[in-house]
Amino acid sequence: MVQDAWQHQTVLLHEAVDALGIQPDGHYVDATFGRGGHSRLILEKLSASGRLTAFDKDPQAVAAAQELAASDGRFSIRHQGFCHLGELGASTADGVLMDLGVSSPQIDDPERGFSFRHDGPLDMRMDTTRGQSVAQWLETAEVSTLAEVIREYGEERFAQQVAKAIDRRRQERGPLRTTRELAEVVAGAVKTREPGKDPATRTFQAFRIFINAELEELQQALEASLHVLRPGGQLVVISFHSLEDRMVKQFMARRSRAVVDRRVPFAEPAEMQLVRVRRVMPSAAEVQGNPRSRSAVMRVAERTEAPA
Template sequence: MSHISVLLHETVDALLAGRDTGIYVDGTFGRGGHTRLLLSKLDANSTVYAFDKDPQALAVAAELAAEDSRFHIIHASFADLKQELAALGLEHVDGVMADLGVSSPQLDQAERGFSFMQDGPLDMRMDNSQGPTAAEWLMKIEEEALANVIFKYGEERYSRRIAKAIKAAGQIDTTRQLAEIVKVAHPKWEKNKHAATRTFQAIRIAINKELEDIEAFLPQAVEVLKPEARLAVISFHSLEDRLIKQFIQKESTLPEDAGWGLPQQQQDTRRLKKISRVRASDEEVKANPRSRSAWLRVAERLV
């Protein structure tokens, strides 16, 4: 299955807000769907910088950079946004977007080890040029710590049973092996879902430090935005969406006055205002079932 960009037009249109020029950042290039549409709407004086860790995504990005001089790819996590932009002499940009989903090629290529749908080496690394594979990580982590990861990042109620079974199995080399171990250990799972869905999600999030990267990225994104520039982020599960929702809420809410007695002048520390929260349409979900859990949140920099 080729990669279909989720909430494509909604994201780019919200990011631009009617503008057709400027410097923009795509924090997650993937296969370049959002970036290509963005470039098509920008004038000749504009520039788009994109981040990605995946070597296959970087290869696609290199082809686009050769085709369009307005585009530049950065081999780094969006968690290093501010540092990487500063190295290029950039302090502020006109918009930042990110699509937090795993790309279809990552899921569909057995050798990447992201999915239990087909057998492959148990890898799961977004950047498979460095860091431990999921198989190596599972051998090193203690049972209690693994149970906590599966519970926290997979929201799996049977995390302790599953962790115990995984550790008892010893070396696990393939996705099918892991999926079968979880299936046997799991007493009950949701209808229309595989027993290993939540466990695979949890392990992937942990070894790629996905939530930590989001927590690092969001404040940096706000810091590099010019006034009236926008942040647009697509999430695919509740853990991601909750982080984005809480961050935007905090940055767009006037703090309560904690003073006593006479009224004090309240300092307005808000940096964002909420613009929208958008879900994939029924038509998009029908055409691309992977969009069914997607949410786009958009906010605008105040000052």
């Protein structure tokens, strides 16, 4: 049996599952299984004929999900990123849930390289079976590319200084291999400390987002949700930083208004594909019990009958 030494507290657990408006015989999608908190609660609300499909890139998460699938025939797991959501087919889901957070087992396991709080290999890949690690990418990345990634994905105002410091470190002492080495380089380049935030926070976020193509995958998954959701189906997305939330907010806003083609001024406007429902934040009690939930924002929208 798969055991996690690092426990994960699912953020907005009941709020997210309630927002899906579970129909006992329906088909639902947990697009980011993680450690299965949302999935298990969804399964509790499904009848014997209900179904739940989950996606995840992380081999450890997939192993945990396979155990669940072995014991519950209503559940299936795909070892894929949620950009493959559209493969489920048109109008096949009554609800789609996307929890965009990095799970606590990923953050707290030094071997995964996500956190500057523990020294470990500088990896940061969600799927450790494929792709390039951050350490491998840093060996050859140009200074201009480093600065752009740190600025765009980390919203770090010292991006240029950090990029130059990384390059200087590579030339003087060779490639960066560990999280501690990177954190020390960043700390020396970021001159102004944000209250309560480690100077390496923004750079680590930027490299994780970049190496996993997180924003590109999110955009693909949001678009695919319009394809797979049935009319009346709910799209529920939990974001944890401003870049994600901005993308989700803009997507829901854009798809929840009629669009006029200015090239054909007398044509009927394109129909709304979503109806924006609400935004939900964690309660004070949840934030106190799980500080990692403090930045979470959940947005909910309902699929209309307009074609995808």
